[in-house]
Amino acid sequence: xxxxxIPHPILSLVLLAVxxxxxxxxxxxxxxxxxxxxxxxxxxxxxxxxxxPKVGRPLVVVQYILIVIWDIIVANVQVAMIVxxxxxxxxxxxxxxxxxxxxxxEAITVLAGTITLTPGTVTAALSADGGAxxxxxxxxxxxxxxxxxxxxxYEGRLMEIFQ
Amino acid sequence: MALWVDILISAFLVxxxxxxxxxxxxxxxxxxxxxxxxxxxxxxxxxxxGVLIASMLYFGxxxxxxxxxxxLITLFxxxxxxxxxxxxxxxxxxxxxxxxxxxxxxxxHGWSVYDDPPKTDAQDLDGGMxxxxxxxxxx
Numbered sequence: 001x002x003x004x005x006i007p008h009p010i011l012s013l014v015l016l017a018v019x020x021x022x023x024x025x026x027x028x029x030x031x032x033x034x035x036x037x038x039x040x041x042x043x044x045x046x047x048x049x050x051x052x053p054k055v056g057r058p059l060v061v062v063q064y065i066l067i068v069i070w071d072i073i074v075a076n077v078q079v080a081m082i083v084x085x086x087x088x089x090x091x092x093x094x095x096x097x098x099x100x101x102x103x104x105x106e107a108i109t110v111l112a113g114t115i116t117l118t119p120g121t122v123t124a125a126l127s128a129d130g131g132a133x134x135x136x137x138x139x140x141x142x143x144x145x146x147x148x149x150x151x152x153x154y155e156g157r158l159m160e161i162f163q
Numbered sequence: 164m165a166l167w168v169d170i171l172i173s174a175f176l177v178x179x180x181x182x183x184x185x186x187x188x189x190x191x192x193x194x195x196x197x198x199x200x201x202x203x204x205x206x207x208x209x210x211x212x213g214v215l216i217a218s219m220l221y222f223g224x225x226x227x228x229x230x231x232x233x234x235l236i237t238l239f240x241x242x243x244x245x246x247x248x249x250x251x252x253x254x255x256x257x258x259x260x261x262x263x264x265x266x267x268x269x270x271x272h273g274w275s276v277y278d279d280p281p282k283t284d285a286q287d288l289d290g291g292m293x294x295x296x297x298x299x300x301x302x
Contacts, residue, residue, distance in 0.1 A: 018238070021231035076182060076209040079201065083189035093198050097266045116245035119205040122197070123245070124252035128272035128280045134265060136252065138201045 005039070007046040010055065012038035053106040057161050064157045071118045071153075079119040082139050096121075096143045098133040098150055107162035108133075114154050121146070168224050172217045179213025186210055196255050200248060207244045212237065 006012055019034035020026055055061070082091065098115075102108050108130065112123040115135055125134040140146050182205065189202035215233040222230040256265075256276040265274060272278050 018235060021235045024231055072208050072212075076205055079189075079205055080182065080185045083185055083192060083202070088192065088194050091193070091198065093195060095264075095266045097269055099269055112249065113241075113245035116204055116248045117208060117241060119201060119208065122200050122204060122248050122252055124197075124249070125256060125274040125276050127268040127270045128275045128278035129270055130280075131270040131272075132268045134268070134274055136197045136200070138198060 006042065008042045008049065008052060011042045015041055053104060053162065055161060060157055060160050064154075064161065067153065067157075068114055068117065075118045075120050079138060082120075086139070091139050092141065094137050094140055094143045094146075095124075096135045096137050096140075096146050098135055098147050100131055100133060100155070101151075102155060102158060102162065103130075104162045105130075107158045110162075111150075111154055111158055115150060121150075168220070172220050172225075175213045175217035175220065177213075179210050179215075179217065182213065183210035196259060197252070200251055200255070204244055204248050207240050211240060 015038040016031070016034040019037055020030060023030050100108060100111075102111060108126070112126070112133060115121050115123045115133070120138045122136045123133055124136050126132070127134070135146075135150070137143065137146050186202045186205045189205070190199055193199045193202065215237055219230060219233045222228055253276055256274070262273055262277045268274055272281060
């Protein structure tokens with residue numbers, strides 16, 4: 001019964017938080033309206049998202065977010081240097097195949113989004129059976145190092161969070 | 164208003180502006196379609212991020228009112244930027260590239276832009292995903 005009523009508890013909380021952030025003022029009326037949205041939106045969209053993702057290890061989640069923010073800053077500077085000071089002829093763009101150990105669609109989505117957000121790499125496609133990601137790398141001399149880096153830094157932690 | 168607050172806010176604005184302009188410059192300078200895709204993902208992360216941090220500091224320290232809108236903008240950007248980049252990349256894959264240009268997926272099935280998903284695995288993988296792929300290609 002409770003599962004029918006609240007199919008995605010985390011989504012409900014996020015919707016409430018986003019609503020309170022949007023109105024920028026915490027009053028009883030806003031909390032009630034936000035809770036109403038948090039109950040109704042997941043219930044209506046539940047058929048499109050039948051399985052509830054398992055999310056555990058909140059400390060690892062925080063660690064993951066901090067690592068990604070740090071990587072975004074470092075990679076931004078690196079890519080800015082490539083764009084500004086490297087002649088086009090010397091930029092070696094490469095396609096990298098990343099075999100996945102993750103199986104949950106939510107975890108793969110987070111990994112693909114992380115790869116795109118860290119500048120210098122863009123996720124282009126998923127293999128048809130969901131077992132590998134196609135990543136485009138702006139400049140690298142060693143595509144194996146890129147692949148191993150992504151697998152060790154992001155995928156390992158996502159495995160802990162989602163499985 | 165204290166001088167150091169001014170300097171701090173200006174510094175974040177300048178950092179954001181510099182990364183925004185480097186991203187735009189990259190869009191002009193880089194040659195390949197896929198390389199150009201890297202530029203906008205950069206402008207949205209540190210470029211917009213710098214401006215948002217400056218805005219938060221301004222409202223927090225100068226106006227003395229805490230504002231959550233910047234956090235929400237960051238959240239929405241981080242959610243939408245990878246999706247748009249992924250869709251543009253898919254359009255490039257479908258329009259300008261062939262499967263031969265890409266590395267092997269190392270799986271029995273090729274990349275989703277060109278290959279159909281396996282029929283049996285589709286249910287337990289994710290009901291929605293293969294459907295979206297079909298829609299994109301079905302013209």
